[in-house]
Structures are given as C-alpha cells and as structure tokens.
Amino acid sequence: MDDFDNNEKLEISDEILNKPRLSTNKSDINFEQTLAEEEEEITEDKEEIYYDLLNKVYDQIDIEKELFSNKSINICKPIAKYENRKTTWENFDKNFVQINRDHEHLKKFVDKELGIKSSVNSKQNLIMRGKFDSKDICELLTKYIKNYVQCPTCRTINTSIIRNESRMDYLSCNNKKCDTQKVVQKV
Ligand SMILES: [Zn+2]
Numbered sequence: 161m162d163d164f165d166n167n168e169k170l171e172i173s174d175e176i177l178n179k180p181r182l183s184t185n186k187s188d189i190n191f192e193q194t195l196a197e198e199e200e201e202i203t204e205d206k207e208e209i210y211y212d213l214l215n216k217v218y219d220q221i222d223i224e225k226e227l228f229s230n231k232s233i234n235i236c237k238p239i240a241k242y243e244n245r246k247t248t249w250e251n252f253d254k255n256f257v258q259i260n261r262d263h264e265h266l267k268k269f270v271d272k273e274l275g276i277k278s279s280v281n282s283k284q285n286l287i288m289r290g291k292f293d294s295k296d297i298c299e300l301l302t303k304y305i306k307n308y309v310q311c312p313t314c315r316t317i318n319t320s321i322i323r324n325e326s327r328m329d330y331l332s333c334n335n336k337k338c339d340t341q342k343v344v345q346k347v
Pocket residue numbers: 311312313314315316333334335338339340
C-alpha cells in the first residue's frame with residue numbers, strides 16, 4: 161500500500177514539474193509574437209510618417225483652395241508686383257483686414273519667414289526687398305493663416321490671438337460651439 165502511494169505522489173509531482181516547462185514554452189511563443197508585433201509597429205510608424213508628409217502636401221493644396229476659392233471665407237489672393245528689385249504686396253491692407261489680424265504681426269511673420277526687413281508704405285502696401293511672385297506670397301499667407309488664424313478643429317477663421325498672464329499666445333476660436341484654444345509660437 162505504501163509503495164502504491166509513493167508512485168502516485170511521484171506521478172503528481174511529475175505533472176507539477178511539467179507545468180512550468182509548458183508555461184515557459186508559452187512565454188516563448190508570446191515573446192516571438194511580441195517581436196512580430198513590434199516589427200509591425202515599426203512598419204506602421206514608417207507608413208505614418210509617409211502619410212503625414214503626403215497629408216502635409218495635400219493639406220497645403222486643400223487649405224489654399226479652401227481659403228482663396230471659398231466665398232464664405234472670402235480672402236483675396238495676394239497680388240505681388242515686382243519693380244526696382246522690390247516686391248510690393250499690393251493688397252496687403254485688404255488681406256490683414258480679411259483675416260482680422262494686426263498688420264504688424266503679419267509683417268513680422270513675413271520678415272521672419274523671408275529673412276528680410278519689409279516696410280509698409282502710405283497706401284498700406286507691404287514693400288519687400290527681393291523678387292517674390294503672387295504664388296510665393298499666397299503660400300506665405302496660407303502658412304500664416306494655418307498657424308495664426310484658422311481654428312484647427314472647426315476650421316473657421318473667426319478667431320483671436322490672446323495673450324495670457326504668463327505671456328503665452330493662444331489662438332482662440334470664436335465659434336462658441338467649438339471653443340478650441342491652441343498655443344501659438346511668438347513671431
Ligand atoms: Zn473652432
């Protein structure tokens with residue numbers, strides 16, 4: 161009887177001994193799966209970067225279309241005239257009124273982007289040293305609107321720039337249903 165008991169105990173302990181081995185195998189499989197998943201994630205990351213780039217290109221085209229061909233937004237395409245090594249942004253005054261921004265802010269942005277020192281004449285045209293065509297100015301204004309005017313959520317241009325107590329600038333959406341606020345870089 162004693163012998164039988166021992167045998168049975170042995171059998172049980174064998175079973176117990178086998179268990180951890182099984183679970184080790186399982187975790188090996190899990191590890192491989194994790195590796196495969198990680199590789200997949202890396203590929204997805206690369207794809208994401210590619211689509212991000214692609215989206216940026218489409219974004220630019222879409223935003224330009226949206227801004228300058230949409231009657232409800234109503235922004236005129238910038239008009240540039242080159243003469244005597246200087247470019248005049250002829251409807252600069254109209255443009256900053258249409259986007260409801262201070263002309264000094266827009267001028268500062270243009271200077272920073274182009275690395276120049278522009279000036280505003282008596283007709284409120286922006287005079288820039290160098291040759292720029294309407295397309296260049298259009299891209300510049302689009303970039304400005306994207307960063308400092310258009311709400312990233314509802315896409316309205318009915319927004320304001322607000323400076324808080326810690327002197328941070330915020331783009332604040334005036335659409336009450338949206339009410340988005342985003343931090344904007346100082347020009
Ligand atoms: Zn909004």
